Amino acid sequence: MDQIRVHSPATVSNVVCGFDCLGFALSEPYDDITLRLIDEPIIKIRHNDSYGLPTDPDKNVAGVTLRAMLDAVDEPFGFDVEITKGIKPGSGIGSSAASACSAVVAANELLERRFSKLELIEFAMAGEMLASGSRHADNLAPCIYGGFVLVRSSQPLDVIELDHPPLFATVLHPQIEIKTSEARAILPREVPLAAAVRNWSNLGAFVAALSKGDTELMSRAMRDEIVEPARSSLIPGFDDVVQAGLGAGAVGGGISGSGPSMFMISASREAADGVAAAMSEVYSRTGIEFNTYVSAIDPDGVRVV
Amino acid sequence: MDQIRVHSPATVSNVVCGFDCLGFALSEPYDDITLRLIDEPIIKIRHNDSYGLPTDPDKNVAGVTLRAMLDAVDEPFGFDVEITKGIKPGSGIGSSAASACSAVVAANELLERRFSKLELIEFAMAGEMLASGSRHADNLAPCIYGGFVLVRSSQPLDVIELDHPPLFATVLHPQIEIKTSEARAILPREVPLAAAVRNWSNLGAFVAALSKGDTELMSRAMRDEIVEPARSSLIPGFDDVVQAGLGAGAVGGGISGSGPSMFMISASREAADGVAAAMSEVYSRTGIEFNTYVSAIDPDGVRVV
Numbered sequence: 175m176d177q178i179r180v181h182s183p184a185t186v187s188n189v190v191c192g193f194d195c196l197g198f199a200l201s202e203p204y205d206d207i208t209l210r211l212i213d214e215p216i217i218k219i220r221h222n223d224s225y226g227l228p229t230d231p232d233k234n235v236a237g238v239t240l241r242a243m244l245d246a247v248d249e250p251f252g253f254d255v256e257i258t259k260g261i262k263p264g265s266g267i268g269s270s271a272a273s274a275c276s277a278v279v280a281a282n283e284l285l286e287r288r289f290s291k292l293e294l295i296e297f298a299m300a301g302e303m304l305a306s307g308s309r310h311a312d313n314l315a316p317c318i319y320g321g322f323v324l325v326r327s328s329q330p331l332d333v334i335e336l337d338h339p340p341l342f343a344t345v346l347h348p349q350i351e352i353k354t355s356e357a358r359a360i361l362p363r364e365v366p367l368a369a370a371v372r373n374w375s376n377l378g379a380f381v382a383a384l385s386k387g388d389t390e391l392m393s394r395a396m397r398d399e400i401v402e403p404a405r406s407s408l409i410p411g412f413d414d415v416v417q418a419g420l421g422a423g424a425v426g427g428g429i430s431g432s433g434p435s436m437f438m439i440s441a442s443r444e445a446a447d448g449v450a451a452a453m454s455e456v457y458s459r460t461g462i463e464f465n466t467y468v469s470a471i472d473p474d475g476v477r478v479v
Numbered sequence: 480m481d482q483i484r485v486h487s488p489a490t491v492s493n494v495v496c497g498f499d500c501l502g503f504a505l506s507e508p509y510d511d512i513t514l515r516l517i518d519e520p521i522i523k524i525r526h527n528d529s530y531g532l533p534t535d536p537d538k539n540v541a542g543v544t545l546r547a548m549l550d551a552v553d554e555p556f557g558f559d560v561e562i563t564k565g566i567k568p569g570s571g572i573g574s575s576a577a578s579a580c581s582a583v584v585a586a587n588e589l590l591e592r593r594f595s596k597l598e599l600i601e602f603a604m605a606g607e608m609l610a611s612g613s614r615h616a617d618n619l620a621p622c623i624y625g626g627f628v629l630v631r632s633s634q635p636l637d638v639i640e641l642d643h644p645p646l647f648a649t650v651l652h653p654q655i656e657i658k659t660s661e662a663r664a665i666l667p668r669e670v671p672l673a674a675a676v677r678n679w680s681n682l683g684a685f686v687a688a689l690s691k692g693d694t695e696l697m698s699r700a701m702r703d704e705i706v707e708p709a710r711s712s713l714i715p716g717f718d719d720v721v722q723a724g725l726g727a728g729a730v731g732g733g734i735s736g737s738g739p740s741m742f743m744i745s746a747s748r749e750a751a752d753g754v755a756a757a758m759s760e761v762y763s764r765t766g767i768e769f770n771t772y773v774s775a776i777d778p779d780g781v782r783v784v
């Protein structure tokens with residue numbers, strides 16, 4: 175096999191009380207990538223989309239990720255890469271993670287699966303470093319594994335696949351830009367111990383609720399008084415959208431990644447569709463353009479087409 | 480039925496990364512209490528032990544707990560209470576919680592179970608208030624429910640029974656006193672966000688590990704860089720004891736409650752016995768008297784004898 179095509183899903187990280195550790199994969203939207211093994215030790219990149227991402231492999235997320243992998247392989251071949259991004263860059267639903275993960279999963283198939291999923295995430299962190307300036311795995315891990323994934327530790331990397339019931343997500347992506355540097359700078363450096371305790375109590379309860387399939391407990395546990403109050407100020411209409419989603423029957427939700435996208439989780443596709451309608455109605459009043467996505471929680475992660 | 484006898488187990492709270500929310504019940508040691516319904520609206524207390532606890536019902540943990548319950552019942556009867564404490568007061572393994580829980584569970588049986596477990600915990604919090612100055616449920620909840628229990632919130636009370644594999648605990652109780660006020664004052668009021676994130680990542684992983692029965696993950700997740708560094712300074716020999724326990728094959732462990740007891744969790748009774756031997760050998764060098772207990776994690780909580 176010297177050519178392969180994969181789909182790489184969008185992901186939601188920073189799941190409310192799971193800031194910096196908890197994420198999940200969406201069935202849609204996704205990126206589409208085709209990789210060909212070539213006989214030269216170079217990486218060629220083409221984009222079949224209109225996002226204007228760099229095609230210089232040293233400045234492209236898939237490129238630097240593949241470079242990290244080739245450095246580990248140390249054999250005289252390279253890759254020809256054709257990318258059709260379905261996930262808009264800067265949306266807060268793991269666009270750069272999808273680029274990085276699609277590249278490493280596809281390349282690993284061409285290399286007869288010589289690397290483990292954890293090793294693939296390590297390579298892909300080079301891509302996240304390029305995109306956001308930090309080696310974080312909280313979008314990469316759900317993108318590779320699918321489902322709900324907890325990153326217990328980034329160094330050493332420790333990734334836990336969580337049991338969960340069938341769930342559906344609604345994402346509303348306002349067409350505004352939030353700079354990663356700004357979303358980071360706005361976070362408190364220190365938090366009151368009492369607030370931290372409430373947060374970890376909620377996260378522990380949320381993980382238990384996932385494994386029990388208890389959506390009422392999930393709902394009670396989806397609270398964040400540490401990150402959300404700070405970052406939601408960067409997203410016009412945040413409170414109204416969340417209230418509309420909850421009012422329409424969502425289990426819970428919040429900021430996706432560092433925004434600007436917002437997500438809600440629902441127990442059925444019908445509920446998630448109703449939540450999308452309610453969120454859209456509220457958001458159309460802001461005058462800001464937006465997209466919505468309704469999707470199952472994707473159980474598989476990056477998959478070969 | 481106008482008389483009943485119950486056993487009320489010791490409990491470990493503040494389970495490493497689960498500070499202020501996670502606890503579990505021990506099969507031993509336990510308190511033994513006998514309650515008789517009497518026709519006068521008073522509470523009489525006798526102690527069949529040598530701990531010198533007050534028998535004035537307004538100054539006794541079981542007494543104030545029963546008073547809280549009688550106030551809610553508002554009927555003209557009372558209780559005659561005979562207590563044989565097996566759990567030494569001030570040991571850090573839920574002695575006051577056992578007193579309060581035994582009283583409410585026994586009384587509720589005599590009242591034909593008119594109260595739910597959550598209501599019993601609400602009454603018992605009056606006892607914890609007397610004993611420690613705060614209405615906390617993190618020993619009460621595992622004492623009532625048994626097993627591993629997460630208190631997501633104290634107000635409103637939200638208690639989650641966690642799935643877990645069979646586990647065993649070793650407790651070493653040094654015969655020193657740590658004042659609750661001192662153990663509280665030594666805690667940081669604020670913590671770095673990055674440390675808080677590591678803690679909730681670990682707690683999320685620990686809850687997942689319990690439900691999966693994955694003792695290796697439990698072991699990796701049993702870390703506490705927030706409370707333990709502060710409070711362990713109050714317990715002579717802490718680091719050496721924990722290292723000895725881990726070296727003897729324990730899954731993990733730390734401070735029980737606010738100390739001075741230390742606990743280790745093991746995957747089998749044989750392992751827990753070996754851990755007890757290793758911890759004892761190390762602790763005997765301190766010259767401080769101590770007791771050790773080896774026990775299964777108790778699945779039932781307070782039980783009628």
